[in-house]
Amino acid sequence: MKRQISRRDFLKLAGVGLGAMAFNPFSSKERDFLLEYYATPKRLPQFPASAIIGRVTDPDVDIRSKPTNDPNLTTSLGKLGADSLVEWNREVLGNVIGGLTNQRYIETPQGYVYASIVQPTRNLPNTPVTELPNGQGFWAEVTVPYIELAHEGVVASPWMQDHITYNFPPRLYYGQVVWIDQVRTNNGFPEYRWNEDAYGHGYGYGAYGEFFWADGAGLKVLTDVDVAPINPDIDPNEKTISVDLDYQTLSCMEGAREVYFCRISSGKKYDPVTGIVTDAYATPAGTLFTHWKIISKNMTAGTTGAGYSTPAVPWCTFISGEGIAIHGAFWHNAFGERRSHGCINVSPEDSKWIFRWTTPAVSLVQGEDRKSLPDHGTIVNSSETVFL
Numbered sequence: 001m002k003r004q005i006s007r008r009d010f011l012k013l014a015g016v017g018l019g020a021m022a023f024n025p026f027s028s029k030e031r032d033f034l035l036e037y038y039a040t041p042k043r044l045p046q047f048p049a050s051a052i053i054g055r056v057t058d059p060d061v062d063i064r065s066k067p068t069n070d071p072n073l074t075t076s077l078g079k080l081g082a083d084s085l086v087e088w089n090r091e092v093l094g095n096v097i098g099g100l101t102n103q104r105y106i107e108t109p110q111g112y113v114y115a116s117i118v119q120p121t122r123n124l125p126n127t128p129v130t131e132l133p134n135g136q137g138f139w140a141e142v143t144v145p146y147i148e149l150a151h152e153g154v155v156a157s158p159w160m161q162d163h164i165t166y167n168f169p170p171r172l173y174y175g176q177v178v179w180i181d182q183v184r185t186n187n188g189f190p191e192y193r194w195n196e197d198a199y200g201h202g203y204g205y206g207a208y209g210e211f212f213w214a215d216g217a218g219l220k221v222l223t224d225v226d227v228a229p230i231n232p233d234i235d236p237n238e239k240t241i242s243v244d245l246d247y248q249t250l251s252c253m254e255g256a257r258e259v260y261f262c263r264i265s266s267g268k269k270y271d272p273v274t275g276i277v278t279d280a281y282a283t284p285a286g287t288l289f290t291h292w293k294i295i296s297k298n299m300t301a302g303t304t305g306a307g308y309s310t311p312a313v314p315w316c317t318f319i320s321g322e323g324i325a326i327h328g329a330f331w332h333n334a335f336g337e338r339r340s341h342g343c344i345n346v347s348p349e350d351s352k353w354i355f356r357w358t359t360p361a362v363s364l365v366q367g368e369d370r371k372s373l374p375d376h377g378t379i380v381n382s383s384e385t386v387f388l
Contacts, residue, residue, distance in 0.1 A: 033164045034151060041191060041213045042148035047123040052088035054106050054118040055145050055174065056080045057332055067094030067105035067112040077111045083171070085145055091115055101337045104251040116334035120347075121145040121174035121178060128190035128216025129183060139295055139364055140192065140219035141226070141314075147218040152193070157208035158300060158309035172214060173330045175348025177296040177314040179367075183216070190216040196298065196311055199367065206298040207311075227295070227364055230357040231259070236378070239358065241290075241326075244345065245384035248336050250326070250346065251286065252357055262350040265329065265339035268369075281341050284320050285384050289376030290358045292318035293370035299343075306340065312344045315351035317358055318370075319344075319380045326380075329353050 046054055059082040067076040073095070080086070086108040094105040094112065102114035124143040132138070149170040155161060163170050172178065172194070179198030184191050192214055197207035231239075234254050242251045245266050252260035266283035294316045300309040314328040328348035332339065339345060346354065355362070359377035362369045371377070 001114050007317070027156070030380050033167060034155070037150055037170055039150055039152065039213070040186060041150040041215055043189065044125065044144060044147065044215050044218055046048075047145055048057075048085050050087040050089075053121045053123060053124070053145050054088040054108065054113065055121050056084040056086070056113065056117060057119055058082060058117040061113060061114055061117055063108070063111040064105075064207075065111055067092050067107070067116065068096065070097050070217055074112075080113065081297075082168070083146060086110065086113060086118070088118075088120060102226060102334060114331060117331050119174065119330055123154060124220070124306045125217045126220050128192070128219070129221060130190050132180075132183050133221070134253060137179055137195070137198075139222040139367070140178055140180050141222055142172045142174050142176045142178075142218060143220045144174065144218040146173050147214045149194070149212040149214055152211040152213060154210075156210055157196070157298075157311065159311055160208075160210060162309070170212065172212075172218070173311065175328055175330045176312040177222070178219070178312050179296070180219070180221075186212075192216045192219055194312075198296065205294075206300045208298070220384035222364060224364060226352075227356060227362065229359075229361045230353065231386045232361070241354070241358070241378060241380040243283075243380060243382040245304040245338075245382060248256060248338065250344065250354075252354065260350075262346050263335035265332070265335050265337055265345035267340050267342040268338050281380065283340070283342055283344060284324065285382045288319040288324075288380040288382055290317050290319055290378045290380065291376050291379075292316075292322065292368070293355060293360065293362045294318075294370075295355075295362065295364075297386060299327075315355040317351070317355055319382075325355055 061080040062072045062076045063078045063080060065077055068074050089107040092105050092107050094103050098105050102116045105112040106115050106118050123145060126143060151170060151174060158171060178194040180192040181195040182193035194212045194214060197209040199205055202209060238255045240253045242253060248264050248266060250262050250264050251258045268281040296312050296314050297316050299309045299313045316325045316327040318325040324342050326346060327346045328351035329345035330348055358371045
């Protein structure tokens with residue numbers, strides 16, 4: 001599927017590009033942007049009335065007459081920009097040429113859109129609280145396709161700087177989890193303040209200490225039930241995870257019984273800039289261990305040309321060092337293809353289940369738990385075929 005846009009521009013427009021941090025005085029364009037997205041967030045829009053709502057994650061995406069990108073078999077019926085929303089009728093098997101693995105398309109009333117670049121979301125608005133429960137902050141999960149944000153304070157992150165540069169509205173997306181430290185009422189609407197540095201560790205955990213206000217109706221206040229361990233009565237030594245890097249699948253096992261299965265996107269086998277085959281971004285194979293779990297984390301790494309800066313990555317279960325984790329990915333739906341910088345991408349729903357099922361258990365009060373190797377939680381057996 002051809003794209004008329006560079007990888008870096010896509011990452012920027014999709015909200016996960018890594019730009020050079022700019023502490024210089026803002027241009028008039030940047031000031032105008034901050035004035036528009038400052039202090040007062042926009043209310044939730046009228047989302048499409050379908051059980052599943054597809055959010056387009058890439059810019060300049062074709063709506064096609066048939067579920068294929070073969071120019072001899074289909075025509076483009078129009079274009080969709082990043083964050084366009086479509087009614088998700090069903091997922092169908094298509095015919096994708098050009099070296100892509102996934103053959104899935106989403107059928108919409110307007111035509112067919114390639115499924116790998118459409119995040120499945122729902123519109124589940126909430127009754128927001130009007131004050132902090134017990135006077136303390138809380139974790140909240142995005143339950144609508146997206147929420148408009150209003151920035152507060154100093155622009156510090158590559159993520160926010162890229163939004164300013166490309167005049168793209170800052171948003172939270174379905175499945176992200178954030179720490180709320182303030183609640184206010186604005187013209188009768190409860191609004192929550194997202195503290196992007198929930199743990200107070202600053203750059204040590206990749207956060208930048210920015211603040212954003214959001215319409216509280218789009219955020220579900222998480223309770224102990226949301227993070228309660230799954231099958232805690234099972235001997236922890238009986239729980240293992242099997243990751244097949246060849247077939248891009250993950251299975252949660254209790255003894256010999258598979259209790260959960262999902263598709264993944266593991267690390268690439270090539271450099272995304274040069275296209276040269278390399279193990280630099282590959283997910284490690286071997287026996288790994290869950291040794292650090294954190295409810296939500298800013299993930300920033302790489303260089304200006306080939307990096308990423310993504311806040312509020314949900315349900316992170318680290319299995320190798322401090323850089324390789326099983327975590328939710330809301331910026332694509334390409335599960336089944338190698339795509340990441342080494343982590344194991346799964347859907348936000350899958351990452352939440354895995355987070356709750358693995359050990360050690362993490363409560364909302366804790367927010368995270370990390371242990372030094374060789375102490376560990378659940379064993380992860382990661383395997384792939386080696387061709388000699």
